[in-house]
Amino acid sequence: MRLIIFNTLMGVCAGTALLLVPRFWAAVRGERPPFLLLGNQPVSPSGWAATFGILGVVLTSLGFVTTVWHPSAPAKDYIDTIFGEPTLLLGVILLAAAWYLGRRPDDEELDPAALRAVLTPVSWVVFWLGVILVWCTLAIIRFNVVGSAPREEPITGLLHDWPMVENLFFALVLYAPAAIGCLLFPAAVRGRGRAAWLVLYWSWTIAGLGFALFSAMNFYTHTGMFINIGTDGADYRW
Template sequence: MQTLVMYNTTVGVIAGLVLLLVPRFWAVVTGAQAPLLLIARDTFSRTGWVAAFAALALVLYPLALISTVTHPLHSAKTWIDTVFSEPALILAAVLVAATWWLARHARADEGDPERIDVDRLRAALAPVTWIVFWLGIVLVVCAVAIIRFNAVGGAPEAEPITGRFGHLPVLENLFFGIGLYGLSAIGCLVFPRAVRGNHRAWLTLYWCWTLAGLGFAVFSALNFYTHTGMLINFASLEADPASPIFLW
């Protein structure tokens, strides 16, 4: 059986949650209007957000680092480390730095330690916009590579649910290339303008990261089911090639 370790389940869920939470954090802090916020503005806690981001960074950074430097981590598709793990590592590094800054320097004043100084936040993000923008460039190139070279491919027949559509690899490649990487890239590319206060850029970022984050989180969470079934199917077929496999 081919090595199938990629950590794409957990890394995908965490990356999706980051894309969902970051624009909502910005909306709550700056008072920007956003639909489907799903977070109460009147219960903001700086330390609560720091704890949430720290928990995500604690998982994302080491897994993305391991799957980047251990190349190829996935023997079946050796290029997956490049288009999946390396962008995730850049995201994780930015999240680690942002979490540290929020914990140490974001307070507006000592009298209200939970409140964040928005002007200080914008100033701190100014150099970070360069990193996020170029992460967007990386994601654009990854999206093109996924579609052009069928990089994601179709799921094997032994994988429940998604394996039923394995004969149509174009569907999964377009979903990843446009729906996940493409939308994430657009949000990164408009990030500098959004930080400077451009309302149209902010709404573009909000919707792109919300949709892409939801896609990453849902698809990767589903993989906990489909990958478990796939590995069980592979083990069963190795023991007895005539054994039935789980299709759903």
């Protein structure tokens, strides 16, 4: 069985986007929430446009391929929908953000009120992405969609006999917090109560770190898995 797996790069980019979007909004509003990690640099529309554009191109292209061609089907023919389609929608949203910001000169200060007006209709696209992620979360839990890593995969393969560990990690640490942030996005954009904004900020921070760190680790674990499968006698467990 040969697999074409690029959910590693998709996960890192999706996690990075979840980390950066609320921090961009905080920077525009002049807020300094904990774990901001942006320093005191002024907001550069072209810099953020380039950043969102890079992430948007990767997520849109790989999300499209995953949605249409189902490269992971030899392993699990149903998992590409959970991975690919939300990624595709996120990528398109980021490309739209990059296009909007790219049209602004760097010496133009972004007005939070004007940006709020722009984001109000977009917020409902993000909201329905949240609805999709809620059902993805429920599907992961109900149907054990992610399951466990193969025994041949280093690190995560050590939990092969406990499939619910990785399954619940995907559901409760990655997908559920991402869904919560998306569902709260319209309220946070409208500025109705600071609670919605803070919950969105921390839920996307948790999900973003989880996606980015886990997917980055998979560059190592997937490499070891392919070596274990394709090389006689290789048995890398770590």
